[in-house]
Amino acid sequence: MTQQINNREYAAAIRAVISKMFIARGDGHIGGAFSIADVMAVLFNSYLRDAPKDWFVLSKGHAGPAYYACLYLQHKIPEEAIATLNANGTILPSHPDRNLTPGVQCSTGSLGQGISQAVGIAYANKLKQTGANVYCIVGDGELNEGETYEALEFASNKRLSNLIILIDANKKQVDGLIKDVSCDYDYQKLFQGLALAVHKIPGNDVKVIDETLSSILADNDEKCHVIVLDTIKGKGISYFENAENCHHVTFNETELSELTKYVKENEGAVKHVLGNTK
Ligand SMILES: Cc1ncc(C[n+]2csc(CCOP(=O)(O)OP(=O)(O)O)c2C)c(N)n1
Ligand SMILES: [Mg+2]
Incomplete structure (x- = not known):
């Protein structure tokens, strides 16, 4: 898909803004926020439409x-909010709340429940023939929740071709490797077994993500599609990529300086994106 802003630059801007929030807060879920920055860039730069109003969960x-x-970066949240992540009275709580934050469409945080909302939203939009698509990002550790499979069964049964599920397969969850905590899934077989269309792709590669989404949207196969994003937890700052556990970090001085360095190096990207999304 053609885009005004380069997806790689958009992803760098996302990581820089996340870093600013974390520096102000002093802690944060850095690993899982950084691993999805590339897919978020592609979705927000090129796919999420205002008419018909697509959904993001x-x-x-x-x-x-x-x-x-x-x-x-889309001018829906004011600059001064960035330094208030998870502070008392903030509009930016640690987990999304549709009643607090302009632009947030679904409240999530209790793992398993977002995908359950997404299938309901997709089904309602299908019945109403709105033409809207629903994009839902799910964690690989989140798949431990049995509820996620009930949602996937529903998506398969109702042939929710307006729903694209993106699994952030970063191989790590809160307290270790997925393969140690739960099991070493073969996602392709698992989701194919549920009669879903599955794509396993390099999940930090904006070009491949874009191509995959484009081909799914062009395809009228009446199936819900699942994209398994092979990602790296903490992707973007090698210090966190190489850390044994970067799920939630209370940042020490070294870590704060890594974040500060990232912000400095990518301030231009933030300005450029902001200048092109007005
Ligand atoms: C129902 C529920 N149980 C537990 C938690 C606490 N929790 C937050 S993140 C997390 C690990 C999730 O792992 P994963 O989905 O792999 O996240 P990522 O690697 O993308 O950060 C857990 C257990 C929660 N938010 N909701
Ligand atoms: Mg994970």
Whole structure:
């Protein structure tokens, strides 16, 4: 899909804005917010339409700052809110709340419940023939919740071709590797077994993400599609990529300086995106 802003630059801007929020707060769910910055860039730069109004559901709600960064870059959230992540009275709670934050469409954070909302939203839009698409990002650890499979069964049964589920397969959850905590899934077989269309792709590659979404939207196969994004937790700052656990970090001095360095290096990207999304 053609886009005004380069997706890679958009992703860098997202990570820089997330970093600003975390620096102000002093802690945050950095790993899972950074691993989805690339897919968020592609979705917010090129796919989420205002008419018909598409839906975005961040089922892994602890990555809320990535969602807020996109809304900020689209001028829906004011600059002064960025330094108030999770503070008393903020419009940016740690997990998305549709009653608090302009632009947030679904409240999430209780893992498993976002995807359950997404299938309901997709079904309602299908019945009403609105033409709207629903994009839902789910964590790989989140798949531990049995409820996610009930939602996937429903999506398959109702042939929700207006729903695209994006699994952030970063191989890590809150307290370890997915393969140690739950099991080493073969996602392709798992989702194919549920009669869903499955695509496993490099999940931090904006070009491949864009091509995959484009081809799914061009395809009228009456199936719900699942994209398994092979990602790296903490992607974007090698310090966090290499950390054993970067799920939620209370930042020490070294970590704060890594974040500050990232912000400095990518301030231009933030300005450029903001200048082109007016
Ligand atoms: C129902 C529920 N149980 C537990 C939690 C606490 N929790 C927050 S994040 C997380 C791990 C999620 O792992 P994953 O989906 O892989 O997240 P990511 O790697 O994308 O950060 C857990 C257990 C929660 N938010 N909701
Ligand atoms: Mg994970």
